[in-house]
Amino acid sequence: MERKRNVIIYKIIKGTTWFFYPKIKVEGIENLPKDGAIVVGNHSQMNGPIMGELYFPGKFSIWCIAEMMDKKLVPEYAYKDFWSNKPKSVRWFYKILSYIIAPIAECIFTNADTIAVYKDKRILNTFKESSEKLREGYSVVIFPEDYDEHNNIVHEFQRGFVNVAKMYYKETGKDIPFVPLYICPRLKKMIIGKPIMYNHEENPKVEQDRICNYLMDEISEIAYSLPTHVVVPYPNISKKDYPVSTRP
Secondary structure, three states: OHHHHHHHHHHHHHHHHHHHOOOOEEEOHHHOOOOOEEEEEOOOOOHHHHHHHHHOOOOEEEEEEHHHHOOOOHHHHHHHHHHOOOOHHHHHHHHHHHHHOHHHHHHHHHHOOEEEEOOOOOHHHHHHHHHHHHHOOOEEEEOOEEEEEOOOOOEEEOOHHHHHHHHHHHHHOOOOEEEEEEEEHHHOEEEEOOOEEOOOOOOHHHHHHHHHHHHHHHHHHHHHHOOOOEOOOOOOOOHHHOOEOOOO
């Protein structure tokens, strides 16, 4: 009964979010492989996961940090990751808010089609579930930005997600494509770029760098090709400090 109630609450939250969130145009769908792919985008704060959940085409699963799927762990993670850079005068409010959103976050992320991401040895479970989804023809959607800047469009990608391709090759004997995704809330667009194939014959560390550099640069090129716009960055910084998509 509780599970059914949570599903209903999730559907109400998703429907309400869809109603109030700006309607998004998805471009570049022709670039999305039909037999499964790892799709990698800029986080754009919460816009990446929201736009992905509401508008990404076809069958997909989105990586979600495991702490956001457990209401006991949400407050500490949410405050540190979302709001710890807020002015000291208002941090008390966000500490309280981190507890308020905990049961809501758990409801959303355990009912959406997500894959739990761990930062310990359980990451193998993340890779296994991701590989299974890929074999079923799903797109596995990942937003891997960290806090170090790459340029005015994206922050540096954490590299570990590329290892899913190693497991996928081990299980299928096939290489998997990685697809860039540009999340652009200010233009109300989500743009899918051209894929790059993983090469199992190359050194894994070399492949991590090659794949990530391609994805970051391709996402940037998509942004630069659009009309000049304000970029919503990964860190939750003051809006007056948001970058603009002008090419450096």
